[in-house]
Amino acid sequence: MSTKLFRTATLTLAVSIALGTAPAYAEENSSKVKVKDVERIAVVGSRSAPRSVADSPVPIDIIGGDDLEKMGSSDMLDQLVGSVPSFNVHANPISDAATLVRPVNLRGLSSDSTLVLLNGKRRHRASVIAFQGGGINDGAQGPDISVIPSIALKQVEVLRDGAAAQYGSDAIAGVMNFVLKDAAEGGSFSVKHGEYYEGDGATTTYAGNVGMPLTKDGYANLSFQYKNADATSRSVQVANAATIAAAGNTFIAEEAQVWGSPEVNDDTTIFGNIGLDLGNDKKFYMFGNYSERDVKGGFYWRNPHNRSSIYSNDGGDTLLVGDLDGVDNGITCPTIAIGANVLDQADYQSIADNSTALGKNCFAVNETYPGGYTPNFGGNVVDTSLTVGVEGEINGGMLDEVYFDISGSVGRNKSSFSIVNTINSSMGPESPKDFNLGDYTQLEKTFNLDLSKGVEVGLNSPMNVAGGLEWREETFEIGAGDQYSFLAGPLIDQGFNLGSHGFPGFQPSQAGVFSRRSVAAYVDVEAYLTDDFLVGAALRYEDFSSFGDTLNYKLTAQYSINDELSIRGSVSTGFRAPTVGQANVSNVSTALEDGELTDSALLPPTSEFSKLFGGKELEPEQSNSYAFGAVYQNGDFFFTADYYHIEVDDRITQSDRTALEEADYAKLEALNVANPRSVGTVSFFANDFDTTTQGVDIVANYGMQLFEGDTKFSLAYNWNETDVTGSSEITGAFKVKRLEEGLPQHRGSFTVSQSWDDISMYVRGNYFGEYHAVHVDYDLAAQDADAAITFDAEVSYFINDSFTVAAGAQNIFDQQAEELEFEESSRNHPDGFTPNNQWGGKYYETSPFGFNGGFYYVKVTYNF
Incomplete structure (x- = not known):
């Protein structure tokens, strides 16, 4: 096994693990452009030669780019929800910055607990921090996966196992590796249009991909996607708005507040992937993207009789004049x-x-907004990245036959925020109605050196030894908004609100650039002790300029009992470093406190005021995990079952909002905090709670000939349970409830796909178990929701070798999300209505399959 053949066919792949540019093993395309076989070779989870899913000692899902495109949605987040049962994402109708970048969950952990790779290289995180993340994602700052279009992808590899000892911070829940297409010829162009059964949310997507030769020894593969999506509404009239309108106020809008998906305009993304053979077993590679979109969503309606610091300061008894x-x-x-x-x-x-x-x-503000007003929050998101590197074999010297990979990456995500249809009431009648609020920018730079070699140690095959170094710099920048968005106008001392109401702009005192550096070294070995027994070990040391160092390990093993059945397992430690944004951001936004709207301030954990409530410098989360499972493969039947157990200590959370009292305001004024009485509550980030997450993943596939065509059956199931094993009053009982029950414990899908020469089709059933449904982030507006089943379907007709038309629907039977209560209540609450109905929603906003209902679409594709 130490022959030149081994070196060129195996070790070449070993180095590409860190890069993700392993050559494809998929079958050649048939003359008809039909469903393509997914490449069952993965580059994540091991630093030895890439392995098939069955031969991996850790569980990996592989989803082909073509499979992802068979979805009604063109958003990568929604596409993955239908393919990976342990993956969840909420629609986030009213959620501040999370409207721009939706946070995701793998195995019930926060969005920044999953490491995202592009071609095997660490993907930069988004600049948006989810201030209203539904409990699970409160304060999370993960990568923006939505910018990656499915047409650019060869496959997506989802490693469902802790991997911080291999890849560093964030890989507690697992790793997702997006592998770009690398074909040097051919391509496609598609147009897709669809809308919801309700007649709104119309979405049109144009997408294209082209592969071109780069000299005779390379490739340049380019992809683009352009999309526009209309907003949706699943609302009823706000109870208080209906009461005031009935009393004769003709300025009340028919839907005073809209609960629905935001409007997305000019969503443009371009991805490029370049590779060039340099000769002498060396290769140059470069890949990156430019993406931009405008997003606009709704906020809470401002009642023209009682909104504090705007219309009244005594609960609606007298007008604020x-x-x-x-x-x-x-x-x-x-x-x-x-x-x-x-x-x-x-x-x-x-x-x-x-x-x-x-x-x-x-x-009085009634002169400007006589029927109240509903601010619209949104902004512009620009995401860019570039990775450049060289890989190959070293010839001669002490490193002879060692494969190397040297690369540098830079990624930048900038979110520029705006709010319209609101007021800076402290300015009186001179206030603008539209404001630029400032921006967040996340900038990350990474340099990697990875080495790998097969070493003869007397076993039947060489032991793969890998090692490497990594340097990273992470910068979070806050840019100030326009002066009117944070100005304290002449009416500030009369009880009027300062700054743009709903989301004041960032003040120059909040603006700044905050950076952190880290260096890491790792070693990774993997070997077959016998032909049937694979073992591996990884050790990673990482030192951060902010909080210090950490050392993590991972052990893996797989034993083949016979040709069909094998067992596997892993044990590891991990960590998630607090982000620079979490450690330094400050923000004021409108939130609900005891069912009433109030302005809430988020302060840095090391600020003098946060310290009064227990705030201190953030430390990394620490995890311990183990997993074991089995793989069975016999002919066209494939089955895996894996149990996992993840303990995470010192998890970072946004604290419960603390209502300020007179003594607190006095302390703020003593600290020279400007206009402290303009906010009603404060919160900060803290290491405050511990969790234990356990679950089971089951995946099964079977192929056969049926109805004179090719038939494939696919089953995927996930049981996931999270227990909060320790927390303080900083986290609060309501958040604990959402952490433990906010997502379904049971998720599953069953897919039947059928293909003939000219037609292919699939039907998928999706099961969502019971969960704790929440509305307006308020504990009284919550209840346990029933389990539900949705169905997706698509039919494609191959007109000829070039043209394909397809039609399909998601949630084809229009399964509705859990409905809110609308009957009058005996609870002690304004107007005698239940809290959930008070804000005009029709469905609980945390539905795991969305609240918009069925979506149908048609698609035309040209292949060349």
């Missing part, structure tokens, strides 16, 4: 008791008449 020339400095503004419709009251009309001296001197 500003004296424009100053209190006790001329004309005195009247006290106005609020009735059923304040607009019809003579005392209000006297100040609304700006032709009189009283009207010119007195101001």
